[in-house]
Amino acid sequence: YAAKEAGRDLRVFDSTLDDGTPRRLALVAELRDALRQSELVVYYQPKVRLDDEEIAGVEALVRWHHPTRGIVGPDDFIPLAERSGLIEPLTGVVLESSLRQCRAWLDEGKHVPVAVNISVRALLDPGFVEQVARVLERTGVAPAMLTLELTESSVMSDLPRCMGTLHQLVASGVRISVDDFGTGWSSLSQLRHLPASEVKIDKSFILAMATDEHDIAVVGAIVKLAHDLGKRVVAEGIEDKLTWRKLADLGCDVAQGFFLSRPLPPERLAAWMRENALSPGHPVDAPDAAV
Ligand code: C2E
Ligand code: MG
Ligand code: MG
Ligand code: MG
Numbered sequence: 479y480a481a482k483e484a485g486r487d488l489r490v491f492d493s494t495l496d497d498g499t500p501r502r503l504a505l506v507a508e509l510r511d512a513l514r515q516s517e518l519v520v521y522y523q524p525k526v527r528l529d530d531e532e533i534a535g536v537e538a539l540v541r542w543h544h545p546t547r548g549i550v551g552p553d554d555f556i557p558l559a560e561r562s563g564l565i566e567p568l569t570g571v572v573l574e575s576s577l578r579q580c581r582a583w584l585d586e587g588k589h590v591p592v593a594v595n596i597s598v599r600a601l602l603d604p605g606f607v608e609q610v611a612r613v614l615e616r617t618g619v620a621p622a623m624l625t626l627e628l629t630e631s632s633v634m635s636d637l638p639r640c641m642g643t644l645h646q647l648v649a650s651g652v653r654i655s656v657d658d659f660g661t662g663w664s665s666l667s668q669l670r671h672l673p674a675s676e677v678k679i680d681k682s683f684i685l686a687m688a689t690d691e692h693d694i695a696v697v698g699a700i701v702k703l704a705h706d707l708g709k710r711v712v713a714e715g716i717e718d719k720l721t722w723r724k725l726a727d728l729g730c731d732v733a734q735g736f737f738l739s740r741p742l743p744p745e746r747l748a749a750w751m752r753e754n755a756l757s758p759g760h761p762v763d764a765p766d767a768a769v
Contacts, residue, residue, distance in 0.1 A: 506562040509542075509555060513567055517543050520575045521741035524750065525593070525712060525734045528726045533751065535591035537627070537734065538576040539741045540568070552595075560599045569600040570609065577617040577624065579744055584619070588751070593625040593655060598632040602639055607646045614652075621651030625676065628654065630662030633672065641671075648673045655712070660700060670707050677704040681715025684735070688720045698728045705729070 512518055522536040542550040559565040576592045583590045600606060614621055626647065633640050633656065644654055655676035656669070660683055669677065679700050686693045697713070704711045713725050716735030725733055739750050 502558075505558060506564065509558060509562070509564055512542055512544070513564065513571060517545070518568065518571055519543050519743065520572055520579070521743055522579070522592075522747045523734060523741040524739050524747070525732045526738050528722070528730055528733055533590065534732045535593060535625070536747065537593045537741075538572055538579075538595070540572050540595075541741075556597065560597050565597050565599050566603050569594075569596060570613075573610065573613050577613050577619050580619050580623055581617045582744075589623075590751075591623045591625065593627050595627045595657065598628065598636055598640060601626075601628065601643055602636070607643060607650065610647065610652060611650060622653065625653040625655050627657040627678065629658045630656050630660070630664060631658065634662050634664040634668060637668075637671070644673050660696065666700075666703055669703065669709075674709060676710045676712060678712045678714055678734075679730075681735070684713050684715040684721060684725075685717065687724055688718060694724060694728070697725070697730070701728050701730050 519541050520538045521541055522538055524536050525534045526532070527534045540552050540556075542555055544550050556565070556568075559568045573594055576594050580590060580592045603609075610624070610626075611621075614624065628640075633644075648654060653676065654672070654674040655678055656672060656674045657678045658680040659669075659677045661680045677700065679697055683693050683697050683700075687697060701711050710731045712732040712734060713730050714734045716722055716725065716733045716737045718737055721735075722733060722737060739747075739754070742750060
């Protein structure tokens with residue numbers, strides 16, 4: 479299998495594949511089986527507050543534990559799921575596992591809010607608000623413990639259709655976060671129209687911050703704008719201590735990145751919380767958890 483030999487660069491799904499080709503149909507069938515056979519596993523990456531270095535929550539990031547291809551990252555199958563009608567069940571699986579995990583932590587006395595990534599495709603499903611409410615009810619997790627992350631580009635491209643659903647979710651107590659902020663080419667002022675409580679600055683700005691003064695200026699401007707609009711700011715992609723310090727200087731609220739921890743399976747995260755939650759800055763060496 480050619481893709482397998484390419485190792486980490488494998489593309490399970492090639493977005494140029496035409497709908498209806500035999501190979502694409504075979505991949506869709508494989509993903510449908512993966513959903514049924516619980517091959518989709520949720521990893522969690524901690525988000526840490528820059529002021530007191532306490533854990534602010536975790537982001538749920540799905541992986542496909544493929545029987546022959548190994549661990550496949552979401553960029554390689556989410557687009558396929560979005561185009562083949564599997565994103566709704568996939569979203570359901572991730573929501574369910576994340577909230578069950580959140581419940582399990584609560585039962586251990588740990589208050590760990592979870593953030594789940596949602597495709598606009600799934601958000602626009604007419605049953606979505608009800609589906610979220612049901613999972614919260616079934617797991618007995620407070621709506622405020624759940625944040626839904628939506629990318630800036632996808633929300634802005636379909637803002638009129640998203641708005642009603644977003645307001646319903648916010649009214650139910652769930653929080654909204656604007657993911658990958660800064661890459662969506664929307665005007666910064668459009669942010670004020672979104673009923674979001676959090677902005678996540680895209681990692682492309684953060685990764686270069688330690689060396690690039692211009693990126694520091696951009697990040698500083700986003701932090702100020704978001705704060706002026708009453709929103710919390712999360713930076714993703716913190717890979718070193720210098721970037722952590724610069725973000726603290728800029729007044730950013732929360733940091734997420736390999737410097738703190740890679741996304742981890744729940745049992746590894748529990749160990750991380752025991753060892754690091756009160757003293758981030760000691761990256762966990764987790765080679766097998768990386769995707
Ligand atoms: P995202 O929501 O922006 O998630 C952040 C991505 O950055 C994750 O990649 C994470 O592993 C990676 N990352 C975290 N810290 C660092 C760092 O310090 N340096 C670098 N270079 N990268 C870092 P991942 O897990 O491969 O996910 C990719 C994207 O797939 C996510 O981007 C999200 O848009 C999407 N995704 C993940 N899980 C789901 C899901 O359950 N549903 C949907 N619809 N999309 C998902
Ligand atoms: Mg995200
Ligand atoms: Mg992001
Ligand atoms: Mg992203």
